[in-house]
Amino acid sequence: MGIKNNVTEFVLFGLFQSRDMQHVCFVVFSLFHVLTVLGNILVIITINTSKTLNAPMYFFLSHLSFADMCYPSATTPKMIADTFVVRKTISFNGCMTQLFSAHFFGGAEIFLLTAMACDRYVAICRPLHYMTIMNQWKCGLLAGASWVAGFGHSILQTLLTVQLPFCGPNEIDNFFCDVHPLLKLACADTYVVGLIVVANSGMISLVSFIILIISYVVILLNLRSRSSEGRHKALSTCGSHIITVLLVLVPPMFMYIRPSTTLAADKLVILFNIVMPPLLNP
Numbered sequence: 001m002g003i004k005n006n007v008t009e010f011v012l013f014g015l016f017q018s019r020d021m022q023h024v025c026f027v028v029f030s031l032f033h034v035l036t037v038l039g040n041i042l043v044i045i046t047i048n049t050s051k052t053l054n055a056p057m058y059f060f061l062s063h064l065s066f067a068d069m070c071y072p073s074a075t076t077p078k079m080i081a082d083t084f085v086v087r088k089t090i091s092f093n094g095c096m097t098q099l100f101s102a103h104f105f106g107g108a109e110i111f112l113l114t115a116m117a118c119d120r121y122v123a124i125c126r127p128l129h130y131m132t133i134m135n136q137w138k139c140g141l142l143a144g145a146s147w148v149a150g151f152g153h154s155i156l157q158t159l160l161t162v163q164l165p166f167c168g169p170n171e172i173d174n175f176f177c178d179v180h181p182l183l184k185l186a187c188a189d190t191y192v193v194g195l196i197v198v199a200n201s202g203m204i205s206l207v208s209f210i211i212l213i214i215s216y217v218v219i220l221l222n223l224r225s226r227s228s229e230g231r232h233k234a235l236s237t238c239g240s241h242i243i244t245v246l247l248v249l250v251p252p253m254f255m256y257i258r259p260s261t262t263l264a265a266d267k268l269v270i271l272f273n274i275v276m277p278p279l280l281n282p
Contacts, residue, residue: 007166010095010185012088013173014079015267026083029275033076036279040069043281056134057123060116063143067109067150068278074101075176075274082175092166095177100158102176102274106252107204108150109277113245114208115142117215120238125222156200160193174267180255202257209249216242247277 015025043065047058075098082088090098122133157179164186172181179197183190219238251273255266 007092007168007170007185009089009091009170010177011171012082012090012175012177013171014082014088014175015271022083026080029076030080032275032279033072033080036072036275037069040065040278040281044069056119056139057116059139060112060119060143063146064109064112064116065281067105067112068281071102071105071109072274072278074098074105079175090177095182096158096162098177099161099179099182100154102178103157103201104150104154106150106273107153108147109248110205110208110252111146111149112143113241113248114211115146116241117212117245118142120241121215121219124219124238153200153204157197160196164188164190164193175271178270180266198256201252201255205249205252206257209245209253212245212249244277244281247280248273 014022016022044062047053047062047065078090078098119134119139123130126133161179161182164182165188166182166185167187169185172185174181179201183194183197216238251269254269255273
């Protein structure tokens with residue numbers, strides 16, 4: 001007979017225990033979240049209402065802005081609301097919903113960045129064939145595949161976690177429900193599940209990072225034969241994307257390419273990943 005799951009809610013420790021620091025967090029992250037949502041909505045509206053911003057790059061950017069708007073919205077509002085209460089709780093179902101949402105939009109963001117790197121590669125290395133290769137159908141296919149891949153990644157994480165038995169401690173040393181803290185609380189051997197999590201989250205981040213680095217190395221090598229004006233134009237479009245890639249992919253690699261353990265720095269690393277790239281995108 002399996003171990004019964006008698007945990008109906010989890011207690012979140014949040015970022016800081018100090019009430020003064022929690023008040024600071026409320027002000028800072030409320031401002032960041034409002035700017036993130038409004039900024040990305042503005043990007044989406046601008047791209048979809050403009051008759052000139054119809055290049056594939058802007059099509060992918062509108063999808064990225066939507067993901068960047070939803071990704072922090074899965075966790076930040078709860079974190080902001082918790083600054084007002086001493087005992088920060090979340091129901092079991094709410095915890096699993098938060099886990100699914102964060103990994104769905106976060107995963108989609110990574111895959112969309114990979115699709116955008118493909119777009120930049122074709123635009124710079126195959127400019128004469130750009131509109132033929134990156135036609136509307138292929139752009140839609142790449143964007144759709146990014147969302148489907150994000151869903152597949154997230155649903156696997158969630159199904160692996162929701163079937164675990166939780167029968168004892170229910171305190172999570174984090175500001176939201178994530179896989180590693182939940183595996184630590186499970187009343188079962190989670191070694192195999194932990195390996196699958198590393199393969200799922202960690203390897204996705206690592207492989208995407210390698211693909212993106214290779215694509216930009218090829219682009220930079222290709223630019224050597226261009227005029228200085230052409231190099232400047234290409235680098236200006238790629239520079240911000242490279243910075244975004246580093247901000248988005250390095251934290252997940254730190255978090256998930258290791259055994260199922262939690263470190264003191266995890267909260268700040270994942271907070272940076274959730275807050276900064278979506279804020280800086282617009």
